Amino acid sequence: MSEKATLEYNGNKYEFPVIKGTEEELAIDIKTLRAASGIITIDPGYKNTGSCKSAITFLDGEKGILRYRGYSIEELAEKADFLEVAYLLIFGELPNAEQLEQFHSDIKSESQVDEEMKKILDGFPKSAHPMGVLSSLTSALIAFNPSSVNVTSEKEMYWAIVRIMAKFPVLVAWTLRKKKGLPLDYGDDTLGYVENIHKMMFKKPNQEYKKNKVIIDALDKLLILHADHEQNCSTSTVRIVGSSHAGLFASLSAGISALWGPLHGGANQAVLEMLEAIEADGGDTKKYMGKAKDKEDPFRLMGFGHRVYKNFDPRAKIIKKSADEVLGDLGIEDPILAIAQGLEKEALEDKYFVDRKLYPNVDFYSGIIYRALGIPTEMFTVMFALGRLPGWIAQWREMRLNGEPIGRPRQVYTGENLRSFVPVEKR
Ligand code: SDX
Numbered sequence: 001m002s003e004k005a006t007l008e009y010n011g012n013k014y015e016f017p018v019i020k021g022t023e024e025e026l027a028i029d030i031k032t033l034r035a036a037s038g039i040i041t042i043d044p045g046y047k048n049t050g051s052c053k054s055a056i057t058f059l060d061g062e063k064g065i066l067r068y069r070g071y072s073i074e075e076l077a078e079k080a081d082f083l084e085v086a087y088l089l090i091f092g093e094l095p096n097a098e099q100l101e102q103f104h105s106d107i108k109s110e111s112q113v114d115e116e117m118k119k120i121l122d123g124f125p126k127s128a129h130p131m132g133v134l135s136s137l138t139s140a141l142i143a144f145n146p147s148s149v150n151v152t153s154e155k156e157m158y159w160a161i162v163r164i165m166a167k168f169p170v171l172v173a174w175t176l177r178k179k180k181g182l183p184l185d186y187g188d189d190t191l192g193y194v195e196n197i198h199k200m201m202f203k204k205p206n207q208e209y210k211k212n213k214v215i216i217d218a219l220d221k222l223l224i225l226h227a228d229h230e231q232n233c234s235t236s237t238v239r240i241v242g243s244s245h246a247g248l249f250a251s252l253s254a255g256i257s258a259l260w261g262p263l264h265g266g267a268n269q270a271v272l273e274m275l276e277a278i279e280a281d282g283g284d285t286k287k288y289m290g291k292a293k294d295k296e297d298p299f300r301l302m303g304f305g306h307r308v309y310k311n312f313d314p315r316a317k318i319i320k321k322s323a324d325e326v327l328g329d330l331g332i333e334d335p336i337l338a339i340a341q342g343l344e345k346e347a348l349e350d351k352y353f354v355d356r357k358l359y360p361n362v363d364f365y366s367g368i369i370y371r372a373l374g375i376p377t378e379m380f381t382v383m384f385a386l387g388r389l390p391g392w393i394a395q396w397r398e399m400r401l402n403g404e405p406i407g408r409p410r411q412v413y414t415g416e417n418l419r420s421f422v423p424v425e426k427r
Contacts, residue, residue: 009039023058040410047307052239052404056089056394057230061308066315068228077318082223083193086390089228090161090397108189110166114144121178130175130382131260137171139253149247157400160248161393172386173200176379194220202374214329215373221322222366225315226384228391234259235395240407242396255392256385262302265384271303272367272377275336285343293352303364304347310357319365332372340368
């Protein structure tokens with residue numbers, strides 16, 4: 001028998017079941033609230049409101065815990081590779097060797113992108129932000145893959161998933177190469193999934209591609225760390241767009257746009273721009289700490305704070321360690337890293353940040369590694385999207401397989417009451 005919660009209002013009592021998740025999280029199920037009481041709840045930003053039950057990712061913001069399908073992010077980042085983590089998130093279990101090989105083989109079989117898509121890419125100016133290009137190209141893919149739109153069977157869903165896992169990295173590479181004025185390259189089916197991505201992005205037309213294990217391993221780890229994060233802004237966007245039974249590619253295109261915002265995935269680009277501004281300003285971190293605390297100043301310490309983590313973001317800890325290793329292995333002395341470390345130290349000792357439990361998040365150090373890997377700042381959020389792709393897919397698939405209803409929140413109206421139309425000559 002589930003526990004009950006009681007709401008009392010205006011002399012009436014309303015009872016609601018309390019549900020408990022597998023990690024002891026509690027939620028009051030209010031699906032009968034309006035019918036029983038005529039009252040709704042309101043919760044701007046959904047800070048206290050669950051949108052769904054999900055079996056994909058668990059995070060505990062107070063304890064700084066993050067797990068994909070029960071596996072800790074620390075173990076996956078150390079022992080797994082990105083393609084097997086993608087399989088785990090999407091299908092629920094780590095693949096055996098045969099399943100992983102089949103998944104990769106199916107992906108390779110779908111990795112061609114219609115040449116006509118290049119005409120759409122050509123239509124963009126070089127100055128176009130890569131996130132806008134990527135969102136548009138992802139949506140344009142629909143036209144060339146109509147069978148991936150109205151998927152109803154799990155088999156159709158599988159092939160829609162394989163197609164986007166195959167073609168999205170090509171679009172990411174083309175977006176970068178367009179910006180750099182390089183010919184649009186195709187992948188190499190003899191390479192691993194992430195190595196192939198790196199080759200498509202960086203192979204120079206007149207040079208042989210040389211694999212750098214440090215770079216590939218760092219990229220693989222970054223993609224794992226970004227792969228899913230339960231009901232964040234862009235994932236909630238993918239789920240609510242998909243709840244109208246819009247296709248997977250359309251839902252992902254919407255998710256890319258949501259991720260673009262500087263308060264969300266766009267923060268990794270904003271962090272680097274902030275650190276470069278501090279460097280240009282003589283490394284005066286105290287001035288920027290003051291700006292971050294000044295309510296009159298819209299400046300925020302980008303890469304700090306999180307809606308859920310009120311402790312260290314476990315991903316930030318791993319990325320910070322990896323930044324030291326990668327820059328060391330590549331022999332790169334980046335003054336920006338020292339500025340970031342100084343800023344972090346100051347913030348962690350500052351009352352404003354301590355009182356508000358503002359810690360470095362996933363975006364604070366990731367840009368330093370992307371920069372060391374030769375990825376332009378404007379492409380940082382595209383790399384976030386590349387990592388988040390399997391998470392978005394997993395969440396969209398779960399929502400569809402669970403047969404969830406179309407997302408349609410209510411509101412409290414605060415506009416004008418009924419009034420009569422006044423002809424223009426009398427206004
Ligand atoms: C991601 O949700 C996810 O899971 C997202 C993500 C994922 O993997 O999908 O983890 C990825 O988006 C990470 C977050 C990246 N964004 C940034 O780094 C941008 C900077 N951070 C903030 O804008 C902010 O911390 C948010 C948006 C991340 C969270 O904002 P909330 O939960 O709405 O909190 P809030 O804005 O109400 O802040 C609470 C207080 C406020 O001060 P008071 O009004 O209480 O005095 O903290 C202050 C804020 O002004 N504050 C900051 C701050 N973040 C919050 N002050 C200065 N600098 C900051 N970065």
